[in-house]
Amino acid sequence: MHANLHALGAIALWASLAALGVTLQHVPPFLLTGLALLIGSMPAWPALPGLLRRGQLPLSTLALGIYGLFGFHFLLFLSLRLAPPVQANLINYLWPLLIVVMAPLFLRDLALKPLHWVAAVLGFAGAAIAILGGSDRSTDSGAWHWGYLLALASAFVWASYSLLTRRVTAFPTTAVGLFGMVSGLLSLLCHAVLESSAPSFSALSQRDWLLLALLGLGPLGAAFFLWDHALKRGDARQIGVLSYLTPLGSTTLLVWVSGQPWRWSIAAAAVLIIGAALLSTRAR
Secondary structure, three states: OHHHHHHHHHHHHHHOHHHHHHHOOOOOHHHHHHHHHHHHHHHHHHHHHHHHHOOOOOHHHHHHHHHHHHHHHHHHHHHHHHOOHHHHHHHHOOHHHHHHHHHHHHOOOOOOOHHHHHHHHHHHHHHHHHHHHOOOHHHOOOOOOOHHHHHHHHHHHHHHHHHHOOOOOOOOOOHHHHHHHHHHHHHHHHHHHHOOOOOOHHHOOHHHHHHHHHHHHHHHHHHHHHHHHHHHHOOHHHHHHHOOHHHHHHHHHHHHHHOOOOOHHHHHHHHHHHHHHHHHHHOO
16 A cells, blocks of 8 residues: 555656646756756765675666666657657556556566456556547647657666666665666766757756756656655556556646646546446455
8 A cells, every 4th residue: 555655656746747847848858857867866865885895786776766767857858859749658558557567578487367468458548538538639740750669668768667677676765766876877978969050058048947956856757756665566467557547637727727628538538447447456
């Protein structure tokens, strides 16, 4: 139960990511990610020297952390550049489903039951309705984009990272701060290389820095620590299905922030997603 509560805390913070991202959409994406990840890692900085001195973090584990935090955001932002963002975002939200169905492949002590499959399908249907139902259909396109493959790759990266943290040598949750710090530095390097002509630090206002602090300390900071804690102590299958609350919460918050009218699709998504989450908790 405590693990699920930590997972829900991370999910609630991630639900604010899109709303904060919309208000900071004028900031180049890699600059945004790099600064937010560095800010999010700051609470763990005092513990990092001792962690490294004690040798509690093998290089393979550090590589896994960078693979998860940096790889996920790198592929996601590239996909959003190359493909229509609504469709790319939808494909990226396959990661909760991948956590559920891939759990037995990565964690041999887990097996999928029929209720897990039903919950996964219901949850993905709800996620699809939540995202597509809140989109502007006039901008949708059925054309193929290579960005879709990058979005799928980003979903696989986050799902596999989440499951592999259960297989590597045990490490303290504070190590996630090191993952975020290194990933943030790599994101800033991508900004320097790929976004050299875009606005940089000097163009950020005081309001931008305040929102960056909220973004870093929340969905790109504390959420990662809560997520790591939940995965180490909870059932990956249940947590994967609970993750379907993320697109619902994100869409709901965006509707509220943007002042758009509520649609039937939000209510339908809520029924499917919450039903899937409850169903997964009964599959033991």
